[in-house]
Amino acid sequence: MNTFWLKHGNGTDRYMYSPSFWPTLTFQLHPDYLLVESGETMTTLSSALWGGGLRQISRFINGKVPLSYHSDNPEEWVKERLATWGFEEEGTVVLLTAANLERTSVIERVGDQYRLVVCATAGLSNTGRVGKVKSLFSSYLSGTINLFLFLQASLTEAAMINLIMTATEAKCALLQDLGVRTVDGEIATGTTTDSIVLAVQGGKGEEYPHHFAGTATTLGDGVGKAVYAAIKEALAR
Template identity: 30%
Template sequence: MLTEPTMTTRHEDGWDVPLLVWRADRPLLAVSSAPLGGGIGVRDWVVNATVPMSYHRDDPAEHLAELAGQLGLDGPGVGLLTGVDVAEVIARTDTGVRVWATVGLGTPLQAAEPAPAEAGARVGTVNIVVQVPARLGDAALVNAVATVTEAKVQAIRELGLAATGTPTDAVTVLCPVDGAPAAYGGPRSTWGAPLARAVHAAVLAGGVGLVVPWSQRRTA
């Protein structure tokens, strides 16, 4: 399964920028909306990298692949980017489900608002990494992503924001590749229920005080 994330830094654009690295002791099945390693497939590692406010690259997958190479990560993996300090990752566990969330709410919005506010004024990304200890079927993996999102929205609303998330939120759910696949991942299913509780708790804890962009904090 996944190790606890390790913290390291890279020097980029004049900053020592933090990133988190999870390694799997054996390949895991994943579903992800990440720039690198998105979709459904077998993955060996996860990276969640802070980027400064001055971030201007339009090739995030290539950038994350470069970072993975610098870290000596082999095989397929998942790469996430965020404007908040990944050192402030929040971890929660419920009934064997493990969740890690980096919570940036600098650009909250309603998913279906008719005229979204212009992006770019502040960075805000909620990245959520979930490990389920049992095999999920493909449909259950997709269902689990929906459950993560529902629990995230519940937490954001409880934080007092009329928002469903930010424009750049990402989700990664990982599980073993072996075993009888569970058919469901909804919030009342065997694994979806603890997943929802753990995600809700992590986002709620991470959103207290509304995390500001990492580089903005460094220049304050």
């Protein structure tokens, strides 16, 4: 398992990176967004405001917003940002974060019939504990722990859902191990605005399809460890 930092290069406005085993998956860090392009459409499942749900996506963006960000029409705000950045709306998924994009952590992992890249940004300004959040909001706010999981494997749709559950468990386990607490002193399970994108490259008819992705499977174990490490690195910087 390899860990990489994305950061601005000296005298440049972006930093580029590609995994050694996945050269068509490119990362570009700009001052106000992180761009990941896959070179071909991937099957995605996500909680994203823009491009969320079960989709076919080839462009992934983690957009920077100020800590004071609030929008009564966040979809329109994202649409305007995409136009400003020069990206098409179709085939794009967008997460928002007030976290420092220079804290972006990338983990590579190769395992049992899968290749994985986990990308995380993280901040803890609005921690919460599930079932105990004091203030509730109906509008979308900027995500604080954002996860992108890029996977080369054959997965069923059910296994994709299982994998998101496993990744969420890994996030909760890390925060518990670090002793991260809410303003009320309880162990945090996340922040109130976390988001996740799972992107899969691989057909269902391959020789070794993954039907399960819980913590007792080789795939789930690998994803859990990579997510744990990626968020920990992002928080440590």
